[in-house]
Amino acid sequence: MVKQERAARTREALVQAAAAAFDCAGYEATTLAKISKAAGISIGALTFHFRSKDELADAVQARGEAALRYAADRAAAREEVPLQAAVALTVEIARLLEEDPTVRAAARLARERVDGATAWCSLWLPTLDRLLAQASRGELRPGTDRKTVLALVSYLVTGAEGYARSRAKSPGKADDSAEQQLTRIWDVVLPGISGGDRVSP
Amino acid sequence: MVKQERAARTREALVQAAAAAFDCAGYEATTLAKISKAAGISIGALTFHFRSKDELADAVQARGEAALRYAADRAAAREEVPLQAAVALTVEIARLLEEDPTVRAAARLARERVDGATAWCSLWLPTLDRLLAQASRGELRPGTDRKTVLALVSYLVTGAEGYARSRAKSPGKADDSAEQQLTRIWDVVLPGISGGDRVSP
Numbered sequence: 001m002v003k004q005e006r007a008a009r010t011r012e013a014l015v016q017a018a019a020a021a022f023d024c025a026g027y028e029a030t031t032l033a034k035i036s037k038a039a040g041i042s043i044g045a046l047t048f049h050f051r052s053k054d055e056l057a058d059a060v061q062a063r064g065e066a067a068l069r070y071a072a073d074r075a076a077a078r079e080e081v082p083l084q085a086a087v088a089l090t091v092e093i094a095r096l097l098e099e100d101p102t103v104r105a106a107a108r109l110a111r112e113r114v115d116g117a118t119a120w121c122s123l124w125l126p127t128l129d130r131l132l133a134q135a136s137r138g139e140l141r142p143g144t145d146r147k148t149v150l151a152l153v154s155y156l157v158t159g160a161e162g163y164a165r166s167r168a169k170s171p172g173k174a175d176d177s178a179e180q181q182l183t184r185i186w187d188v189v190l191p192g193i194s195g196g197d198r199v200s201p
Numbered sequence: 202m203v204k205q206e207r208a209a210r211t212r213e214a215l216v217q218a219a220a221a222a223f224d225c226a227g228y229e230a231t232t233l234a235k236i237s238k239a240a241g242i243s244i245g246a247l248t249f250h251f252r253s254k255d256e257l258a259d260a261v262q263a264r265g266e267a268a269l270r271y272a273a274d275r276a277a278a279r280e281e282v283p284l285q286a287a288v289a290l291t292v293e294i295a296r297l298l299e300e301d302p303t304v305r306a307a308a309r310l311a312r313e314r315v316d317g318a319t320a321w322c323s324l325w326l327p328t329l330d331r332l333l334a335q336a337s338r339g340e341l342r343p344g345t346d347r348k349t350v351l352a353l354v355s356y357l358v359t360g361a362e363g364y365a366r367s368r369a370k371s372p373g374k375a376d377d378s379a380e381q382q383l384t385r386i387w388d389v390v391l392p393g394i395s396g397g398d399r400v401s402p
Contacts, residue, residue: 026313028229112227141392148385155360155386162359163352184349185356191342192393 011049011059013039019060019101024169027057027112057109064106065123067096072127082134083194086153087186089131091179093124093157097164098178104168107161121154128153141195149193156182156189212250212260214240220261220302225370228258228313258310265307266324268297273328283335284395287354288387290332292380294325294358298365299379305369308362322355329354342396350394357383357390 017039021030032053036043050056075089096103110120129150136146164178176184218240222231233254237244251257276290297304311321330351337347365379377385 026227026229028227144389145385148382148389151360151364151382152386152389155357155364158363159352159356159359163356181349181352184346185353188345188349188353189390189393192390 007049010041010045014041014046014049014056015059015063016101017041018056019064019105022057022060022105022109023101023165027053027109032056057113060102061106061109064100064102064104067100067103068093068106068123071096072124076127076130081139082131083139086128086131086135087190089124089128090153090157090160091182091186094160094164094182095177095179097161098167101168104161104165108165121157124157125150125154139195141193144193144195152189152193156185208250211242211246215242215247215250215257216260216264217302218242219257220265220306223258223261223306223310224302224366228254228310233257258314261303262307262310265301265303265305268301268304269294269307269324272297273325277328277331282340283332284340287329287332287336288391290325290329291354291358291361292383292387295361295365295383296378296380298362299368302369305362305366309366322358325358326351326355340396342394345394345396353390353394357386 014035018030018035021035021038025034030053032043032046035056036046039046046056050059071092072089075085075092078085078088080088097107107120132140132146132150132153136144140146140149160178160182163181167173167175167178175181215236219231219236222236222239226235231254233247234244236257237247240247247257251260272293273290276286276293279286279289281289298308308321333341333347333351333354337345341347341350361379361383364382368376368379376382
């Protein structure tokens, strides 16, 4: 039992160290040796848990994707106005990108790994598309093209990812968090796209 | 003279092949062998012109950066309302990202190469900041925070970069170009941020 716990803790430390490395340096430049050193775990112990860089990258991506899927499912189940739920989901993604290295790594790895990876935007774009489809029945300003709003929303998430990664690379800065910054951006953008009801980020 | 022309043409072919490779696969995963093969130029001729991957990456970045600087300088010199000039600059950046592989590669390399690279956003963010400072004296909707608008604008450029790169990876799609999509997005965003005068993208 104690042994199982220790193994779980080792795996966790490896996933976290790998996430930080993949997020910062990308898939190609990251080696098992670097991860082993960063985690303070021998390369023998590492390869006992993960036989290859691919396996470790899979584990990191699975973790980050699970966090994203959970956020998207919760947003879809919210009982608020759909535009509000869509905005809240983007802000939650920004928070996850800022706070969880496995989420940032999942975004980067999905782009860099050629085979088998889930497309990063497929984790959240379908939910946002559905929410905006609902919002277009009254909440969006008349004449606002829903496809364009979806593009805008996905640009904002991509922007938040870039901002969160730059903050992770130079920590300790007093700037806004990715979550705070995106909230402020929505304050500025929402009046242009929402129709009657007041929606706030 | 003919010899010089041929050398210039070879260098150009190498820069273009390298830009496509760096843009698509990133700095680490790109090798001189791959670039030589893609350009149809022997590795001997390649290393005659560029002694290392670093030198070739420098040349690609210099090319992409020059295109960006030229666009930013022209935007700063425009005699139109500043908010209009800022919007036009972002759309021009989107066009360059869509059409010029050296620009996409410059954006990616600036992020991936640790040393000496000019920060990608330093090529266009200061000009946008200046234009928005001018715009805040009347053109921006009262109460709109300029720093937030600048963040919004940089998120849109980051989004356009991601969109342009995904289009370059699967060419032949009938979707909007990055330039068209960003123009549409501004149609939706501008009413929320602009005050009195009508500004159109």
